[in-house]
Amino acid sequence: MVHASEAMAEQILDALGGSANIHELTHCATRLHVTLDDENKVSLKQIEAIPGVLGAFPRAGGRYQIIIGGAVASVYERMMSAMKSVASRASEIPRTSQETEHFAGPATAAASDATSQEPSQSSIFHMPLPRTIRAWASAILDYVSDSFRPLLGVLLGASIIIALANVAVALGLTPDGNATDGWRALKAIWEVMFVMLPIMIATNAARKLNVDSWLGGAIMSALMAPQIAGLSGGISAFGMVIPINDYSGSVFVPLLMVALLGLVYHGLKRVIANSVQLVFVPFCSLVVVYVFSVLFVGPLGVWLGSELGAGTAWLNAHVPFLFALLIPMLYPFLVPLGLHWPLNALMLMNIQTLGYDFVQGPMGVWNFACFGVTAGVLVLAIRERDPAMRQTSLSALLAGLLGGVSELSLYGIHLQHRRTYRWLLAGCAAGGLSSALLSWLFPSVLPSGQVIHGVTTTAFAFSSLLTIPVFNRAWVYALSIAIAFAVAMLLTVLFDYRMPQSVAAQPKAADSSYPLWHADSPNALFAPIAGSVVDLDSIGDPVFASKALGEGVGIMPDDSAGAEAVYAPVSGTVKTVAKTGHAFGIKTDDGVEVLVHIGLDTVDMGGEGFVLQVGKGDCVAAGDVLLQVDFAAIVRAGHNPVVVMTVVNTMAMTSVMPLLVTAEAQQGESRKVTAGEPIIDVER
Secondary structure, three states, X not given: OOOHHHHHHHHHHHHOOOHHHEXXXXXXXXXEEEEEOOHHHOOHHHHHOOOOOOEXXXXXXXXXXXXXXXXXXXXXXXXXXXHHHHHHHHHOOXXXXXXXXXXXXXXXXXXXHHHOOOOOOOOHHHOOOOOOHHHHHHHHHHHHHHHHHHHHXXXXXXXXXXXXXXXHHHOOOOOOOOOOHHHHHHHHHHHHHHHOHHHHHHHHHHHHOOOOHHHHHHHHHHHHHHHHOOOOEEEEEOOEEEEEOOOOOOOHHHHHHHHHHHHHHXXXXXXXXXXXXXXXXXXXXXXXXXXXHHHHHHHHHHHHHHHHHHHHHHHHHHOHHHHHHHHHHHHHHHHHHOOOHHHHHHHHHHHHHOOOEOOHHHHHHHHHHHHHXXXXXXXXXXXXXXXXXXXXXXHHHHHHHHHOOOHHHHHHHHOOOOOHHHHHHHHXXXXXXHHHHHHHHOOXXXXXXXXXXXXXXXXXXXXXXXXXHHEEOHHHHHHHHHHHHHHHHHHHHHHOOOOXXXXXXXXXXXXXXXXXXXXXOOOEEEOOOOEEEEEHHHOOOHHHHOOOOOEEEEEEEOOOOOEEEEEOOOOEEEEEEOOOOOEEEEEOOOOOEEEEEEOOOHHHHOOOOEEEOOOOOOEEOOOOEEEEXXXXXXXXXXXXXXEEEEEOOHHHOOEEEEOOEEOOOOOOOOEEEOXXXXXXXXXX
């Protein structure tokens, strides 16, 4: 009998184009993170159809995220095992040197550090450098995220240990005050992990840059050795005074050091002969990177961490209400895109530089607002005897309350039913205000005697019921998250999580005989180009798929080989025009705000291939030409040419219904439209 995780792993590998197509494979609490060699071999629809997969979406650079949930670790292990098995069988087949190098590349290296001491040559340093600020930002965020992500389980386990230890002290089950050896040994599980965190980050970061991971860990260990040995201040060596810094818990230092190591390591491999690389590449890398890190990178990293910690502390001290609202209100939009990892790094830096963190309190508010919505969905599912939603919401709720994992709720429920974001944000606002008010009236007092107007903690703790005791003023934190949970749950139960028109509804059919640009249909938005209509989940962009920019549709143009006109889908005033011409915002006289976005990531083209016909402030009628687009240029630039149209203020409408199929079409077939046919029905 095939295990469920094994079957899922096999199906995912097949949908990704096989083991040989996988450049890198990692995972976090709920998602597989895959980097591929050839994106053309991937079938997103096939992945999303696999039982147990909650969703999948691509990112730039051949990277994909596959949302699985709590079983992600098991599926990851099965995939790695299958990849190793394929690599082992392939090694027994005679190949040319070129074929062997390709097959035993990053996928095999990612399967196990033990498979080869020599990292793959396919490094980001051998790829074209990012050309835009946005591309650089994306690359940096991925670097930070991938350096932290493998540590998720360790951090979660350690946070629960320290929380349970605090509970034991609070209940009088063990003496307080670090007086007993047993208590000190228990705390050491967390404290030692935190001290060694820079070494673990350096190891992961080196692997991300296809550098020998042990080399990254070794250099960071060398930087920390004097501190571990009890040295401080500065020491004199070879006529130089070497500063000794405390790098325990540091985040910036290992990230900056490994970035330098990547440049040096791959540079050396280009100039040193293959026959002696095994000796001289590690030797030269150790010497050069260590010296530069001791003298420059280390102090720079410490300074950056201190300044960032001091800056956020200033915000928390001077505008606590704004800070307490901003953090929980941002998280619902950052987590689906994987952009929350830098904030996790900020929390760790606060602990290292300030001795405490104040971001995790407001973050807990967002988490419990998220879990409150899930609890409300569970109540409705039980009331309506909906077994599928009952199972989804129950598993997501347990993962959240006990493990602090929000992705199951987000991907399993919230992003599928965007109405929940109303109740989620309301819970975030209620909990954030409660936290700010109570923290101001009952501030935290640090062991040093310093008074902080905010919920603080000296541990990196995931927001769950089990970690409440790690917070200073735990009752303030508990009451704030309880308010966020209760408000979100109550609103969900009272007002439902589904749009009224979408409960048990199928996609609405369009009348294929509808006249083009029909002026007597106030509820219709028209197709701006001819092509095939697809739903937002199918276009390959997580932001549009999340409906954060409203309900809508995508249209794959019939002809991507030349210039085409893009027409106004509705009559109104042009409120926004992107400088590059790839996006327009039109507002109708009765308040419908429509976004027309040509292609995905086409902002990177800098306006090439776009010829504007209208400007901001112009009044347009449905059917007027907005611009001419060279879709062939979009394709040549490597971008998806889909034209996306959404109703940005969907939440203010009574209903927004995409017209995805015609009455005559077979179910599941894409609808073909010409410019001017209705594709969205809006009820004000």
